[in-house]
Amino acid sequence: MNNSADSRAIDNSDDQPNVNARRRNLLKSAMTAALVGSGMGAASLMAPSASAASTPARLKNLVGPISTNNTIPAVGYAVYASDQPMRAFKFLRRPVGPKDVAIEIQYCGVCHSDIHTGLGHWGPQKLPLITGHELAGVVVAVGGSVSRYRVGDRVGVGCMVDSCGVCSECTVGFEQFCTKGTTWTYGSPTSDPTGVTQGGYSNVAVVKEHFVISVPDNIELAAAGPIMCSAVTVYSPLRHWDVRPDSKIGIVGLGGLGHIAVKLAKAMGAKVIVLTTSSDKVADAKKFGASDVIVNYDKASMDKYSRSLDFILDTVPYKHEMDPLVSLLKRDATLCLVGVGKADEPNQLAPITNVLARNSFAGSLIGSIRETQDVIDFCSQHNISPEVNLIPIQQINSAWREVIDKKARYRFVIDMTSLKKEI
Ligand SMILES: [Zn+2]
Numbered sequence: 071m072n073n074s075a076d077s078r079a080i081d082n083s084d085d086q087p088n089v090n091a092r093r094r095n096l097l098k099s100a101m102t103a104a105l106v107g108s109g110m111g112a113a114s115l116m117a118p119s120a121s122a123a124s125t126p127a128r129l130k131n132l133v134g135p136i137s138t139n140n141t142i143p144a145v146g147y148a149v150y151a152s153d154q155p156m157r158a159f160k161f162l163r164r165p166v167g168p169k170d171v172a173i174e175i176q177y178c179g180v181c182h183s184d185i186h187t188g189l190g191h192w193g194p195q196k197l198p199l200i201t202g203h204e205l206a207g208v209v210v211a212v213g214g215s216v217s218r219y220r221v222g223d224r225v226g227v228g229c230m231v232d233s234c235g236v237c238s239e240c241t242v243g244f245e246q247f248c249t250k251g252t253t254w255t256y257g258s259p260t261s262d263p264t265g266v267t268q269g270g271y272s273n274v275a276v277v278k279e280h281f282v283i284s285v286p287d288n289i290e291l292a293a294a295g296p297i298m299c300s301a302v303t304v305y306s307p308l309r310h311w312d313v314r315p316d317s318k319i320g321i322v323g324l325g326g327l328g329h330i331a332v333k334l335a336k337a338m339g340a341k342v343i344v345l346t347t348s349s350d351k352v353a354d355a356k357k358f359g360a361s362d363v364i365v366n367y368d369k370a371s372m373d374k375y376s377r378s379l380d381f382i383l384d385t386v387p388y389k390h391e392m393d394p395l396v397s398l399l400k401r402d403a404t405l406c407l408v409g410v411g412k413a414d415e416p417n418q419l420a421p422i423t424n425v426l427a428r429n430s431f432a433g434s435l436i437g438s439i440r441e442t443q444d445v446i447d448f449c450s451q452h453n454i455s456p457e458v459n460l461i462p463i464q465q466i467n468s469a470w471r472e473v474i475d476k477k478a479r480y481r482f483v484i485d486m487t488s489l490k491k492e493i
Pocket residue numbers: 181182183184203229299300
């Protein structure tokens with residue numbers, strides 16, 4: 071999917087006074103550059119139109135009128151048992167509180183974490199459980215204290231929906247490392263009606279304003295979802311380890327995380343080497359921006375790049391051989407793991423691996439709310455979009471199978487219009 075500009079959404083930018091002015095100016099200049107670069111004049115698209123002014127958002131009517139005093143009837147696809155297919159689950163969302171935003175979920179990306187969680191790879195869950203933490207949709211109600219969003223705004227939600235807000239991590243903007251325990255988008259204990267948070271494979275969500283991300287006008291909603299988890303998960307370590315022009319880095323795995331990592335790192339100016347086990351992904355890796363591709367630790371290539379990389383980002387979510395990867399790092403360079411495999415199948419490093427060139431082995435967990443807004447703005451400015459494969463929710467079970475079998479190209483995204491027949 072490309073992220074061609076949506077003229078209706080663009081026209082709405084002048085109709086949203088709550089949008090941060092700096093961000094809007096940045097976005098407009100980025101869009102102007104992108105549109106001029108594509109041969110399209112920006113001026114005509116930026117001009118307000120009467121039809122857009124009267125239609126502030128593309129509502130799909132997946133959720134009915136919302137009273138802020140009452141619980142909200144919702145429907146989604148839930149795991150009832152790890153050995154059974156997911157199926158429809160009707161449940162209640164909490165009433166919209168003063169700081170809450172209610173969102174009609176129009177799209178939700180399918181992340182490997184959904185599968186690991188749903189199938190119990192990371193421990194038992196309270197079932198039924200609706201997974202999904204790559205939500206994109208439109209605001210349909212706001213609480214009385216909400217200041218940044220209003221009905222009709224295009225928004226996203228990632229892996230977190232709450233944190234304590236006062237601990238040493240939260241106060242410096244690292245909600246994902248909250249010392250009291252982050253509330254994840256699905257499966258976390260909550261006082262909400264079902265007792266655990268329910269995720270995005272559903273038609274409506276109620277989320278605290280702080281955890282809601284603004285979707286820039288030139289990012290399609292269908293593409294916005296995967297940016298909420300997969301893109302920020304790779305963007306955060308790329309920034310933390312200071313990937314920049316002239317950096318030479320490795321990206322391991324070309325799946326949902328890896329493919330967007332290549333695009334982001336390329337846009338940061340880095341030279342990117344992709345390592346994959348799928349020889350049929352070589353052409354795609356180069357299309358996304360890789361300068362070279364190593365398939366199955368091919369010896370000649372491994373020798374060629376020995377001790378040459380400034381950083382390696384490893385996105386593989388299963389146990390895999392890691393010692394050869396470290397041999398590609400320069401002295402003092404870091405390999406960072408963001409793919410998390412099964413809890414009972416840990417990766418292993420030989421005792422000598424990190425010693426030979428004083429290398430570091432690190433990990434990174436998604437990204438903060440600030441970084442999530444940063445990455446979607448970065449995607450907007452650089453015209454970057456995940457490769458999206460839209461599916462109806464009725465195909466979610468086969469989609470999970472394809473992700474496990476490495477057949478996804480590259481991110482399944484559920485079109486929630488398909489939920490209408492379950493409502
Ligand atoms: Zn995820």
